[in-house]
Amino acid sequence: MSVDHRSPRQLGAVDKGLYALFSRHADSSTHDRDRQRYRSTGLKTSFDVFIARLYGLGWLAGIAAAVLVFVVTTALPPSLAGRVFEFFSRGLPIINQLRIPSVGSVPLAVTVSLFTGAVIRWLVIRAGGWYLGRLGAARRDRIERTLPGAVRYMRVLASGNSDTRELLHRVAGQDAYGATAESLQDALNRAALAGSLDEGLSLVARDTPSRDGLAPFLLKLNEHASQGGDSLEGYLQMEGRLLSHKQERAHQRATGYLELIAELFVVVLIFPALTVLILTVAGVLSPGLGEETTTPLGQFTIRGLIFAGSLVFVLVAGIGGAWAVSALRPTNHATPSYEPPSHPLNIVRTAGQNPASAAVVCLLPAALVLLVLAALGYRVADVLLLGYAAYSIPVGLVSVRRARVDDAKDREIRDFVHAISGHVSLGRPFPDAVQRVAQEVDFGPLQSDVEALAFNLSLTTGTEDGDDVRAAALDRFVDRIGTPLASQTVGLVVGALESGSDTESVFETLETEIGRLYHERKTLRSRMLVYSAVGWTTALLVVGIIVAVNMTVLDSFSQLSGVADSSAQMTLDPNAVDPARDQYRFYLIAQATVLACGWFAGVASRGTYEALLHSGALVVITYLVFAGLGVA
Numbered sequence: 021m022s023v024d025h026r027s028p029r030q031l032g033a034v035d036k037g038l039y040a041l042f043s044r045h046a047d048s049s050t051h052d053r054d055r056q057r058y059r060s061t062g063l064k065t066s067f068d069v070f071i072a073r074l075y076g077l078g079w080l081a082g083i084a085a086a087v088l089v090f091v092v093t094t095a096l097p098p099s100l101a102g103r104v105f106e107f108f109s110r111g112l113p114i115i116n117q118l119r120i121p122s123v124g125s126v127p128l129a130v131t132v133s134l135f136t137g138a139v140i141r142w143l144v145i146r147a148g149g150w151y152l153g154r155l156g157a158a159r160r161d162r163i164e165r166t167l168p169g170a171v172r173y174m175r176v177l178a179s180g181n182s183d184t185r186e187l188l189h190r191v192a193g194q195d196a197y198g199a200t201a202e203s204l205q206d207a208l209n210r211a212a213l214a215g216s217l218d219e220g221l222s223l224v225a226r227d228t229p230s231r232d233g234l235a236p237f238l239l240k241l242n243e244h245a246s247q248g249g250d251s252l253e254g255y256l257q258m259e260g261r262l263l264s265h266k267q268e269r270a271h272q273r274a275t276g277y278l279e280l281i282a283e284l285f286v287v288v289l290i291f292p293a294l295t296v297l298i299l300t301v302a303g304v305l306s307p308g309l310g311e312e313t314t315t316p317l318g319q320f321t322i323r324g325l326i327f328a329g330s331l332v333f334v335l336v337a338g339i340g341g342a343w344a345v346s347a348l349r350p351t352n353h354a355t356p357s358y359e360p361p362s363h364p365l366n367i368v369r370t371a372g373q374n375p376a377s378a379a380v381v382c383l384l385p386a387a388l389v390l391l392v393l394a395a396l397g398y399r400v401a402d403v404l405l406l407g408y409a410a411y412s413i414p415v416g417l418v419s420v421r422r423a424r425v426d427d428a429k430d431r432e433i434r435d436f437v438h439a440i441s442g443h444v445s446l447g448r449p450f451p452d453a454v455q456r457v458a459q460e461v462d463f464g465p466l467q468s469d470v471e472a473l474a475f476n477l478s479l480t481t482g483t484e485d486g487d488d489v490r491a492a493a494l495d496r497f498v499d500r501i502g503t504p505l506a507s508q509t510v511g512l513v514v515g516a517l518e519s520g521s522d523t524e525s526v527f528e529t530l531e532t533e534i535g536r537l538y539h540e541r542k543t544l545r546s547r548m549l550v551y552s553a554v555g556w557t558t559a560l561l562v563v564g565i566i567v568a569v570n571m572t573v574l575d576s577f578s579q580l581s582g583v584a585d586s587s588a589q590m591t592l593d594p595n596a597v598d599p600a601r602d603q604y605r606f607y608l609i610a611q612a613t614v615l616a617c618g619w620f621a622g623v624a625s626r627g628t629y630e631a632l633l634h635s636g637a638l639v640v641i642t643y644l645v646f647a648g649l650g651v652a
Contacts, residue, residue, distance in 0.1 A: 034076075035069060035072070035073070038069075038072040038073055038075070038076040039068065039069060039072045041072070041075075041076070042071065042072040042074075042075035042076060043068045043069075043071065043072045045071050045072075045075055046067055046068040046071040046072070051071060051149075053149065054067075054071075054148070054149045054152055055067060057149065057152035057153050057155075057156050058070065058152050059226075059227040060155075060156035060159060060160070060227055060228060060229035061152055061155040061156050061159060061229075062155075062159055062202070063155070070148075071148075074144070074145060074148040075145065077144055077148075078140075078141040078142075078144035078145045078148075079141060081140050081141065081144045082137040082138065082140045082141030082144070083137060085133075085136050085137050085140040086133040086134060086136055086137030086140075087133070089129075089132055089133040089136045089137075090129050090130065090132075090133035093129035093132055093133065094129045156229040157229065159199055159229050160228075160229035160230045160233075162198055162199035162200075163199045163200050163203060163228065163229070163230040163233065163234050164230050164233045164234075164266075164267070164270070165198075165199075165267070166196075166197045166198045166199060166200040166201070167200045167230070167233050167234055167237070167263055168260060168263035168264045168266075168267050169196070169197060169508060170191050170194075170197040170200045170201065170204075171237065171256055171259050171260040171263055172256075172260040172264075172529070172533065173191060173194070173197070174187050174190075174191055174256050175253060175256035175257050175260055175529075176525070176526055176529045177190050177191070178252050178253045178256055179253060179525050179526075184217060184241065184242055184245040184252075185208065185211075185217060187245075188204045188207060188208055189208060191204055192204040192205035192208060195507070196504075196507045196508050200234065203224055203228055203230075203234060204224075206224055207220045207221050207223070207224040207238065208220065210223045210224065217242060218242055221238040221239065221241065221242055222238075222239070224238060225238040225239050233263065233266075237259060237263075240255065240259075241255075271544075277348050278345065278348050278551060281341065281344050281345065281348070282550075282551050282554045285337070285341045285554070285555075285558070285620055286554065286558050288337045288341075289334060289337060289338070289341075289558050289562065289613055289616055289617060290558065290561070290562060292330035292331075292333050292334045292337075292609065292612075292613070293330075293334075293562045293565065293566060293609050293610065293613055294565075295326065295330055296326070296327055296330055296605060296606065296609050297565070297566070297569050297606070299323050299326055299327075327605055327609070330609060330612075331608060331609060331612050334609070334612040334613050334615075334616050335612055335615065335616060337616055338615060338616020338617065338618075338619045338620060339616075339619065341616070341619070341620045342619040342620050342622075342623040342631060345551060345620065345623045345624045346623050346627070346628075358374055358375050358376035358377075358422075358629075359376055360374065360376040360377045360379075360380055361374075361377065367380055367381065368381055371418070372418060372421075373418070373421075373422055373425075374418070374422065375415060375418050375419040375422060375629040378414060378415045378418040378419075379415050379629070382411050382414050382415050383411065385410065385411075385414075386407055386408075386410045386411030387407075389406065389407050389410040389411075390403055390404075390407035390410075393406055393407065401608060401611070402643070405611055405639050405643065406639070406640075406643065408635075408636060408639060409636040409637075409639045409640050409643075410636075411632075411636075412632035412633060412635060412636030413632075413633060413636040413637060413640070415629060415632050415633070416622070416629060416630055416631075416632040416633020416634070416636060416637075417633060418629075419626065419627075419629030419630050419632070419633065420626075420630060420633060423626050423630070425465055426502070426503045428464060428465045428466075429465055429466050429469075429501050429503055429506070430503055430505045430506075430538060430541070431538075432463040432464050432465065432466035433466060433501065433503075433505065433506055433509070433510065433534070434534050434535065434538050435461070435463065436457065436461075436463055436466060436470060437509065437510070437527070437530055437531055437534050438531055439457045439461055440453050440454060440457055440527060441527040441528060441530070441531045443456055443457065444527045445527075445528075450477070450490070451474075451477035451478060451490070454470070454473055454474045454477055455474045455477070455478065457470065457474075458470045458471050458473075458474040466501070469497060469500045469501055472496070472497070472500065473493055473494070473496075473497040476489070476492070476493035476496065476497075477489075477490060477493050479493075494510065494513055497510065498510055505534070505537055505538065505541065508533075508537060509530055509533055509534040509537065510530070513526060513527075513530060548624050548625060549624075549625065551620070551621070551624035552621040552622070552624045552625040552634070553621075554620075554621070554624075555617040555618065555619075555620040555621025555622075555624065555634065556617065556621050556634070556638070558613075558617050559613060559614040559617035559618065559621075559638050559642075562610060562613045562614070562617075563610050563613075563614065563641075563642055563645060566606045566607075566609070566610045567645060567646070567649065569606065570603050570606055570646075570649075571649065607642075607646050610642055610646070611639060611642055611643075614635070614638035614639060614641070614642050615635050615638070615639060617634075617635075617638060618631065618634040618635025618636070618637070618638040618639070619631045619634070619635050621634045622634035622635060
């Protein structure tokens with residue numbers, strides 16, 4: 021854990037003031053639990069500074085809330101303030117048995133604002149502790165996701181070198197192991213400061229949030245290393261197997277949670293659309309739904325407010341469902357992260373292969389589409405929706421194209437590793453094995469990368485820095501492929517070979533590892549497609565229901581309202597159903613629903629960029645259906 025130990029003199033002006041005012045709270049017993057949480061977060065600021073900033077934010081939020089509540093309360097009509105006071109004086113236990121005289125609006129406003137400010141301040145401070153807990157939990161998940169692979173890699177390294185510091189250094193230098201690599205580097209740093217590796221491992225084991233994973237592993241690692249290389253290798257093999265089983269059970273639990281989320285998602289997304297439909301129909305029998313009420317944004321009917329709330333609820337539910345799927349996605353199915361090049365020309369050049377570049381390049385065409393649609397007189401909602409589709413669909417198509425290329429490379433890299441392993445097992449040197457494989461086998465989209473690797477490895481012949489050139493060649497090979505599977509497998513060969521591990525043993529282990537990872541990824545991919553289908557099914561179901569109501573029910577109720585208007589004996593509201601207004605509202609709730617479903621389906625499939633494709637495609641389909649039937 022990297023901690024900022026700067027003295028107050030080295031802090032900024034704001035931090036100095038906050039430190040002087042609130043740092044004393046860091047030593048309070050109230051924050052003992054927060055202090056324990058803080059140790060597991062890896063934050064760089066010191067705990068005193070964090071608490072000082074938290075209390076400063078709490079006071080600022082409390083004062084702002086108190087002022088806002090005071091202004092709003094004093095602006096309310098005295099009769100309304102009196103009714104609110106009377107409501108609470110009657111409803112609160114014990115208070116309702118006391119005779120409390122009526123108070124003026126100003127004393128009431130002061131009391132309510134002070135109470136609100138105190139509650140907001142307390143909530144902000146409690147939220148700071150919750151935030152530390154969430155950071156620690158997220159770090160624990162990252163460690164436990166990468167720890168099994170790190171232990172298996174360490175076992176391969178141990179076959180050539182049993183020095184614990186060297187093993188930790190090799191694993192810590194691998195980006196593929198993320199939070200586990202960071203924790204091991206932290207242990208090495210602490211060991212350098214303390215002068216003892218045992219001390220460094222013990223400190224990290226004490227502070228790590230992975231109490232059931234990394235902590236016991238670190239405490240036992242050095243003990244087995246001191247007993248010899250065979251003991252260490254046997255322990256790493258056993259621990260890697262146990263951690264893999266534990267990770268598989270965690271994936272099964274996550275799959276169960278995903279099934280529950282998918283079921284809840286269907287119910288939650290259908291409910292708002294059905295609510296709008298029911299309220300529209302019930303408006304004929306309940307004239308009160310059409311009464312106007314005053315809001316800070318103007319006059320709205322109760323039914324209009326419920327409709328607006330339903331729209332917001334659907335969008336928030338869609339974002340929440342997509343986030344939940346992303347959070348519960350198993351590690352081996354994690355989508356690669358794309359970054360746009362730094363140079364503008366390279367961004368344009370790679371727009372057809374890199375979704376991040378396409379996301380930048382497509383902004384201008386989408387803006388032009390927005391301007392054209394606005395100039396043609398489309399409604400504001402249609403301008404925004406179709407403009408969103410014009411942006412999201414091309415970016416999503418680039419993402420799908422890149423994903424298919426990556427999948428093809430992953431298939432070929434598995435065959436490449438099998439072929440290399442076969443030649444190495446025959447006693448051929450690694451560069452010669454790559455050269456033969458590049459000449460004898462066609463690896464499709466991976467062929468150019470394999471040929472480049474063979475050429476770069478040929479440069480090691482007769483050079484004193486052959487190991488460095490070989491490592492650089494393998495690093496470039498992994499970078500050119502650019503898939504998570506490549507970094508988790510081939511990228512680890514460098515450290516294993518540099519540590520002196522037997523080449524045949526390394527590739528046998530690599531062959532097993534890449535086969536297992538590829539099988540898991542394919543299995544998980546099939547599972548996640550089920551949730552993508554759930555999103556599309558829900559979207560099309562809602563669109564079908566709303567279209568059916570639009571085409572049949574609205575006209576019938578409009579005629580019924582007309583009959584009620586001509587008959588004095590009927591108590592129906594003749595203005596409850598306005599076909600044009602209600603059809604447009606149905607159209608908007610349908611578009612909000614398909615947006616949410618598209619986000620859910622796309623994130624379940626391959627991640628954020630594909631969520632753009634799914635949501636944009638559903639928006640276009642919904643527009644075509646409603647516009648084609650003349651109900652939009």
